[in-house]
């Protein structure tokens with residue numbers, strides 16, 4: 001049985017599976033989404049020791065590992081730090097391609113939020129451009145309650 005591959009070339013298959021699942025987002029992420037859903041407020045969480053405001057919030061500081069619970073409201077406006085344009089459609093994409101994913105550092109935050117960027121011509125897309133969140137009218141408590149960010 002130890003030599004079952006002897007004399008054989010192993011064949012490796014590549015397939016995809018789709019696995020529906022549910023999970024609890026936890027207290028920190030739940031509060032983040034509830035504030036967006038119910039008040040259109042984007043909240044960060046601050047580490048007083050490191051003086052860092054995380055958006056999206058996290059329960060533990062990545063710098064000093066302190067437990068975090070100092071909530072601060074940040075702006076719905078920010079600066080595009082980087083972006084990519086996706087042309088390849090997959091079932092995992094939330095909107096049809098082509099689409100733009102950006103990292104947006106909101107005013108008052110020290111970290112970047114990954115989200116969609118829309119209502120912009122590709123030629124005008126620039127790192128450093130100012131963006132504003134566009135909230136959905138009907139919000140359900142997930143990241144797509146912010147429909148996308150658009151240029152100011």
Ligand SMILES: [Zn+2]
Nearest residue numbers: 047050061064
């Ligand atoms: Zn810290």
